[in-house]
Amino acid sequence: MQQLNARAHTFRQAIAGFIAARKDEKLKNPEQDAISAQKYDYATWLADAARRVNQLQAATHIAKATHSSAGGSSLYVPPENLPCRAEIGTHMLKGMVPIDVVGNAAALDVFKFLKTQVEGKTLLAWAERGDADLKAALSDNPQMAEAWVKAFAGLVAPSGTAQSHALMKQIYWLTGENPLEDRDFCLLQPVFSSALAHVIHAEIQDTRFGEQNTEARNAFYKKQPYDGAYKDYKGLAVRKLGGTKPQNVSQLNSERGGVNYLFASLPPTWQSQYKPPVLNRTTVLSAFFKTKEAFVALQKLAQFLKSDPAPNVETRQKRTHLEQEIAFALVEFAALIKSSLPAGWSRAPACELALCEKLWLDPERSTLPENDEFLEDDRLFKEAYALGDWPDEVAQRFANELNALLRKAGLVTVGNTEYEHWVQQVMIEAAWPVPVRRRVKEKI
Structure with missing residues (x-):
């Protein structure tokens, strides 16, 4: 037996360790199965592995992954041999491509053996290089060692002309x-x-x-x-x-x-761009009561009032809570419109809102410099804003709209009493140092 240098000895230790582990895995009681144990002698197992390696084919791309009955060729194509593309693909795996194998499943232990690492590289990689120390570790017979190395390296060698298949x-x-x-x-x-x-x-x-x-x-x-x-x-x-x-x-x-x-x-989840309902309409209140928050709160209020609840504290508290839901929804509705549009949007010819609603929803227009194109309208707008009657007018329009919707819901008895109550409850934001008191005017 030839004397091995330190590096070749490292190879032999790694190989012997794999074979011993394989033996322990397969033979539960080696002493009672001496004939089977002989298959795991160092030289015997390597000779058998070199014979069985041709039952395997290294691959990076697998035919049977597309269909289990596909009869086409699996391909071994190193990433450096692939064209560079903008899409994510195997070409991006340079330096870290994991080698796969296809073939006889009974021979897969040979591939596991060739994946054994020495000095940071697999035995397969050293076999491809024809490493002299690996040859020395495999066998004392130079011709046999050379044949085994070529057999192992042949795992990644091209295997004839690639063929496709209908099931691929x-x-x-x-x-x-x-x-x-x-x-x-x-x-x-x-x-x-x-x-x-x-x-x-x-x-x-x-x-x-x-x-x-x-x-x-x-x-x-x-x-x-x-x-x-x-x-x-x-x-x-x-x-x-x-x-x-x-x-x-x-x-x-x-x-x-x-x-x-x-x-x-x-597909991406698109978020529809909010389009404030302020153009080509005379009021935004009809659009407000179609919003989810206002619609749900209004339905709850109508159902509660139609149930003819007893006149007690619990009834008042429940009604107040539902009224506040509508009032808060109105505040949020107005705030969303104000934050979505630039100051002065109410100058647009398509804006047909009543002046009080323009003042309510476009208050920053009162601070803009006068525009020659809208000079007269801007002056009227600023005067009306300073007069301060517009919050009450909006509240009254709101009360009329709410009463109409409650009647449509079946509460035919609502009238002036409810109208006055809604005017008092509605919250209209105004740019004043103190809250504007709601002044109830006679219902139109």
Whole structure:
């Protein structure tokens, strides 16, 4: 037996360690199964592994991931051999591509063996380089060691002409003008990249179950501060490949338990731009009572009053609460319009609102410099704003509208008493140092 240098000895220790672990895994009682145990002798197991490695094919793109009965070729294409594209793809995995294998599932232990690392690289990588110390570690017979290294390195060697298959769904769609030009076609179904799927799976698993995110979630649940970052992937779906036998698809698919994550592919949720209901109408109050908040509160109030409640404290409190819901909704309605439009919007010819509602909803117009185009209107606007009658006029219009809606809801008896009550309850914001007192005028 030749004397091994320190580096070759490291290789041999790694190889012997894998074989011993494999033996312990498969043989529960090696002493009672001496014949089976002989298969795990160092040279015997390596010779068998070198023979069985040709039953496997290294791959980055897997045919059976598209369909379990696909008979096309799986491909091994290093990322550096792929064109750089703007889309996310296998070409982005340079330097960190995980190698997958397809073939006889009974030979997958050979691939696990070749993934054993020495000095930060796999035995497969050292075999591809024809490393002399690896050869020395494999066998004292130089010819045998050379043959085994070539056999192991052949795992990633090209395996003839690549072939597609109907079940791989390699459909090309003509997007250009000339069907004789390859560049005028678009491939609708790329070959499934197991390498990319594996990297994405590892990232998502780390996000979901990694230590950093776990600490962040614990801090959140305990309402404690946390200085680190928190990542999450919303709307994930899972596609299981291979059913109960994920190893029949590929080795990496087996390591993932057949789990392949799918990101949410959903259209954006558009938020409609708010369009204040102030143009081409004589009042905004009809639009106000169609808002969700006002409509719901009004229905509650109508139903409560129609129930003919007893005249007691509880009734007054319930009615007051419902009236306040409507009043607060009116304040929010007005505030939204004011914040959505620039000062002076009521000058627009399409604004047909009553002057009191213009003063209510466009109060900042009174502070703008006079516009020659609207000179007379601006002067009337400022005078009316300073006079201060407009909050009462808005309140009276509100009371009339509310009474009309209550009658429509079946409360035919509402009249002046309710009208005066609504005028007193409505809240109209005015730019005055003290709240403007509601002055009830005779119902029109």
